[in-house]
Amino acid sequence: MVEPKTCVLGIFLFWNSLTCTNTTKLMRQKIFICFLVLILPTIHLSAQNRSAYLLVPARVFDGQSFHESWVVVVEGDRISAAGPLNQVKVPAYAKRLDFPGATLLPGLIEGHSHLLLHPYDETSWNDQVLAESEAERVTRATVHARKTLEAGFTTVRDLGSEGAAYADVGLKKAIEKGIIPGPRMLVAGPAIVATGSYGPKGFAAHIDVPQGADEADGHDDLIKTVRTQIGKGADVVKVYADYRWGLFGEARPTFLLEELKLIVETAASSGRVVVAHAGTAEGMRRATLAGVATIEHGDAGTPEVFKMMAEKGVALCPTLAAGDAISQYRGWRKGQEPEPERIVQKRKTFQQALDAGVVIAAGGDVGVFTHGDNVRELEMMVNYGMKPLEVLKSVTSVNAKVFGLAELGNIRPGLLADIVVVEGNPSQNISDLRKVKLVMKGGVREL
Numbered sequence: 374m375v376e377p378k379t380c381v382l383g384i385f386l387f388w389n390s391l392t393c394t395n396t397t398k399l400m401r402q403k404i405f406i407c408f409l410v411l412i413l414p415t416i417h418l419s420a421q422n423r424s425a426y427l428l429v430p431a432r433v434f435d436g437q438s439f440h441e442s443w444v445v446v447v448e449g450d451r452i453s454a455a456g457p458l459n460q461v462k463v464p465a466y467a468k469r470l471d472f473p474g475a476t477l478l479p480g481l482i483e484g485h486s487h488l489l490l491h492p493y494d495e496t497s498w499n500d501q502v503l504a505e506s507e508a509e510r511v512t513r514a515t516v517h518a519r520k521t522l523e524a525g526f527t528t529v530r531d532l533g534s535e536g537a538a539y540a541d542v543g544l545k546k547a548i549e550k551g552i553i554p555g556p557r558m559l560v561a562g563p564a565i566v567a568t569g570s571y572g573p574k575g576f577a578a579h580i581d582v583p584q585g586a587d588e589a590d591g592h593d594d595l596i597k598t599v600r601t602q603i604g605k606g607a608d609v610v611k612v613y614a615d616y617r618w619g620l621f622g623e624a625r626p627t628f629l630l631e632e633l634k635l636i637v638e639t640a641a642s643s644g645r646v647v648v649a650h651a652g653t654a655e656g657m658r659r660a661t662l663a664g665v666a667t668i669e670h671g672d673a674g675t676p677e678v679f680k681m682m683a684e685k686g687v688a689l690c691p692t693l694a695a696g697d698a699i700s701q702y703r704g705w706r707k708g709q710e711p712e713p714e715r716i717v718q719k720r721k722t723f724q725q726a727l728d729a730g731v732v733i734a735a736g737g738d739v740g741v742f743t744h745g746d747n748v749r750e751l752e753m754m755v756n757y758g759m760k761p762l763e764v765l766k767s768v769t770s771v772n773a774k775v776f777g778l779a780e781l782g783n784i785r786p787g788l789l790a791d792i793v794v795v796e797g798n799p800s801q802n803i804s805d806l807r808k809v810k811l812v813m814k815g816g817v818r819e820l
């Protein structure tokens with residue numbers, strides 16, 4: 374580190390050298406050239422490292438509760454202080470940004486995304502998996518990543534590439550290298566399904582088409598598939614504990630309990646967790662008993678299953694917005710027609726999960742609906758009966774904890790400076806989360 378005053382001293386020395394005898398002058402000039410060669414590059418580095426911000430909103434949500442008149446200080450890629458202005462240390466070179474009337478929050482964490490998918494009313498899931506080139510899918514994903522970040526979501530847990538192999542791993546690397554803007558990513562790679570259970574479906578029995586996930590069954594095959602996925606970059610292992618698996622699209626459990634346990638054990642031995650797609654009560658029960666970290670969807674959960682999830686600390690990622698979107702793609706005119714049975718049921722089971730004290734990890738299954746519209750899930754969580762403060766905790770500190778992201782999800786000195794500022798107060802109106810004024814990721818201003 375070199376202070377600017379050192380630089381001034383150098384200039385002084387040079388000036389001084391001009392007034393000396395020729396020999397001394399020559400020597401001093403040489404010293405000064407050495408000074409330039411050795412020190413100047415570090416002055417540039419120093420300026421970069423010393424980026425600092427003083428963020429002055431009306432209030433701060435620190436991941437747990439609200440604090441009126443707090444400010445947040447960011448130095449380099451970290452939060453260095455948070456509290457009342459007269460109680461924090463602010464570097465003299467910090468850039469002050471004022472956001473009157475606004476709320477500062479930890480960068481939001483999307484619990485269930487598919488950056489490699491786009492809304493099914495644009496192109497069906499089958500056609501995205503079978504007809505779109507990987508180049509098109511990745512190109513789209515780069516746009517999705519930017520929109521997600523601009524919406525204030527600085528981290529996503531991306532749960533399945535859906536036929537695009539390990540393109541999610543590549544996308545994550547491209548973002549980390551700074552090639553494209555995007556959120557931090559936890560990725561699942563292709564996900565694991567029981568043979569015959571997944572899609573694309575709808576073909577004659579003698580036609581085999583590539584699947585949207587890796588099929589695997591039984592002891593050796595499952596162990597090998599889990600290890601292969603981890604080896605190729607999966608941060609989490611996603612498994613489908615049930616799926617629409619019958620002539621008329623009825624959801625049924627897929628893997629045996631023993632198989633799910635084996636998947637969890639194999640992933641755990643390398644420090645990874647398993648997340649389970651499960652909509653049926655039996656699929657959820659098996660996934661919970663097997664020890665998965667989160668259950669995705671959980672539409673047909675029962676009070677008994679939710680109780681078991683709460684006892685075992687298995688979180689529910691409810692994906693309310695996905696059901697809402699799909700119902701509308703199928704013709705439901707929301708606001709003009711009564712809610713279809715699927716939505717009525719979802720409201721009921723979500724309330725049962727809340728009543729049972731299940732940890733709720735906010736995640737919408739975005740990709741089924743438009744990327745950048747992630748707040749839709751949070752609005753629906755409030756609409757379906759969750760308190761706004763609990764929703765804000767869910768999408769920040771709770772998701773960080775459930776996903777093992779110890780340096781994210783809270784505003785606290787020492788944590789990574791992933792920060793979003795929105796107009797208004799989302800604890801009073803959750804939709805204020807849409808009015809994004811600033812997005813910072815690792816201390817770098819992205820918006």
Ligand SMILES: [Zn+2]
Pocket residue numbers: 485486487532533738
């Ligand atoms: Zn999904």
